Amino acid sequence: MNARVGIITFPGTNCEQDCERAFAALGGAPVRVWHGDTTLPDVDVVVLPGGFAHGDYLRTGALARFSPIMDAVRAHADAGGTVIGICNGFQVLCEAGMLPGALRKNAGLKFRCKWVELKVENASTRFTSRAGAGQILRIPINHFEGNYYCDEDTLETMRADGRVILRYVQNPNGSLDDIAGICNSSGTVFGLMPHPERACEALLGSIDGAVIFESILDNARVSA
């Protein structure tokens, strides 16, 4: 049976259709979940897609963390289910305390939409099992607030535990330690600024995003 992928839509989310199409093309079974719902349908994977939840007018992700669905998302992760937050979804997960640290405005104070190269620092996670250690993935970024920050102790802990999963080869936004993607201590929740859904088709310039999504689908059933 195909892995069921719940895609959370906040008002202002705008990458939900793209995530849906990318997961479906790779054999997942996507289903939309409205942010105002309080329970998740029967899903293996939860995706918090990119966009501007609630307009990002206060601070990115600061309002979305209070959306009714977030308790269920947290419970899903606590029960061992997979959660991935992409871009705005990563920001929401940080605001919700499901991942450490915060995303600040880019160094240079400009929005950046461009292709970047990412190095897979840990290939033995449920999000990167299809990658080789040290593999370089070409995936685009698209954000104003992608400049990752956390305190030194947290950084040390994450490094020691292999929780820095993706690093930028050339840092585009000032992120601490070139961090592009991290996971939580139990390895169930993954946040990253780049958009894998935009790199799942050769015609669009790269299929490297599929490495991440296929890893997630491979491991979805065993983990849930």
Add this chain to the structure above:
Amino acid sequence: MNTSLYRELGLTDDEYNAICGRLGRDPSYTELAMFSVMWSEHCSYKSSKVHLKTMPTKGDHILVGPGEGAGIIEVAPGVAVAWKIESHNHPSFVEPFSGAATGVGGIVRDILSMGARPIALLDSLRFGAPDADRRTPYLIDGVVHGISSYGNSIGVPTVGGEMVFEDCYAENPLVNVACLGVVEDRLMHGRAEGPGNKVILFGSSTGRDGIGGASVLASSEFDDTSLEKRPSVQVGDPFTEKLLIEASLELIRAGLVVGFQDLGAGGISCPTSEMAAKAGTGMRVSLDEVHLREPGMEPFEVMISESQERMMMVVRPEDAVRALEICKRWGLEARTLGEVTDTGRVEATRGGVVVADVPAEALADEGPVYRRPSARPAWFDEVRSAPDGSGAPDDLNAALVALLSAPAVASKRWAWEQYDHMIFLGTIVGPGSDAAVIRLPGTGVAVALSVDGNGRFCLLDPYEGARLAVAEAARNVACSGARPLAVTNCLNFGNPEKPGVMWQFAEVIRGIGDACTALATPVTGGNVSFYNETKGRAIFPTPVIGMLGVLPDPNDALAAGFVKEGDAIVMLGDTSPFDFGGSEFAKVVHGSLGGRPPALDLAAEQRLHRLLDAARPFLHSAHDCSEGGVAVALAESAFGGPTGFGVELGGSLQPHAALFAETPSRAVVTCEEGDVDPLLALARNQDVPAQRIGATGGTMLDFGVCSISLDRARSLFESSLPTHLSGSI
């Protein structure tokens, strides 16, 4: 009525008398305000109408032509797209961030009003020289940030455009935004059919922002007091716009919408009168029901407020509750203002008192029509006899360096990396190539989109300049692997009350009409922006052509960048040594603007497009030759790929003519060496001059007579704009 009042609202004595005559009485203050916006140049096209009517607008694939929210084009059986360009010049000069942002919002709602999901934006931007004064970098940064902020947030990719620098735009920047949409479920029309049907206003609340914003600002010249009009510029809320898009499409899918129109310039006055007039009905609305942002708003303010992110729909009475519920679920305010009537009148009440009661047609269709005096300006002959800047440069290498670093030629990456150009997974060719190629979701079809204008050519000859703009836009689309299909245009001019400006306008319309007829690309709509003058100085006449082409197979998309080393480079079309008038070379190397623009043969242009189509299986890349000639075209192809090149342009031309002349109807393409002969044979069949001029490879841009390393050239090209802007922002 006191004459100063209607004059202050921009109405002339004759226009005021016409209103009184039509009503058979003096208008109320609210009615006068409604007429002033609906009869403004911006809303009524009173100076341009007689000329616009002459353009070709019909074609088998044109489903809806000018006069609706956007043109509708059938790009494949059962696949219809909406395509439209609009200006937001004046607001963007007064307040660049909000002016540009709301320019995006406005065109997106035009597309939405047709029942189409907006899926791509392009911007055509014109400013003064980036380092000419302190305000220009602020304007550039503000406009780009405004587009980025709004477009990215609503999740519509900005996939292309142009950015041009010329002194004449320093105090009159041009911000033209084009939008493409795909009709999702069914085509919508702005018609208030069915007396008894309910009229619902939904989206943002109505405030005092933009009272007479677009319509007032865009209907007069600028002077020293213009910046005091800042409060007239509307403020955008992209979050609400995103909700408006999703809610509207859901309402349409649910089959609830009978008539649909956006609110832009003219506020509530516009859809109430236009939808009623189109359907031959009337409309009665209660202003008490309008959701206001602040207390104490006067009825006239409610009627003409240009608050953004609002739509009006007509629904059957039994569907009103469901429609309101859908809006509510998306977090949008929605109110039933009243109903469709059979009176032919727009009636507005406040607290039970009638504040306006006027014939819908009088507002929407019976505005004044002016055939304004037109005369070739006295200075025209002087400009034409001024040096055309065709002389050989002292140093070819220095000329090449100067051109690659010229802000108008150099990379616009600084701007387009601030735009989300990838969302919707449709961007096959993005910014920085000739045209953007966008796959339409849920279909097997792609379209190519390009926006192009050339104010210098149009200054030297408005008729020829307009034809050149259409030809270049079509060539860009053809170089991307598409067949040019339809045009939307944005016509930016000075004060139409001046005969010289009106002459330019009439000549440009004639040029667009002739070129669009010859290339079989009908005009599906667009926008006219007059009064682009500050302190009596007009901009160059600047028609911007938005060309749409279709690719039945998205895999056929072509980009400008070289693909690999060892490909043959073939030049299509001939270069004329006389084509320097208005060129980038003349400006950058000689500081000249004079003579005649390049000569265009539309039949040769069309033969080139047919050849590009027929030769598609051989081609690895294709790039149109325009600003900076073949030299800049080849350099850009190298910047877009992994390799340098070596060419010999030779022939009997002087080297600088071969390199930099801007003869139209040319392209540089690459193919396998083994495919050169069949390609040349195909070109002979199609009667297009063609010759192999060299090959890709190496680390140099090697033109034989001059050369520069790829790394250095790329660095000049990429760093020019950021360098010009840095330090001043």
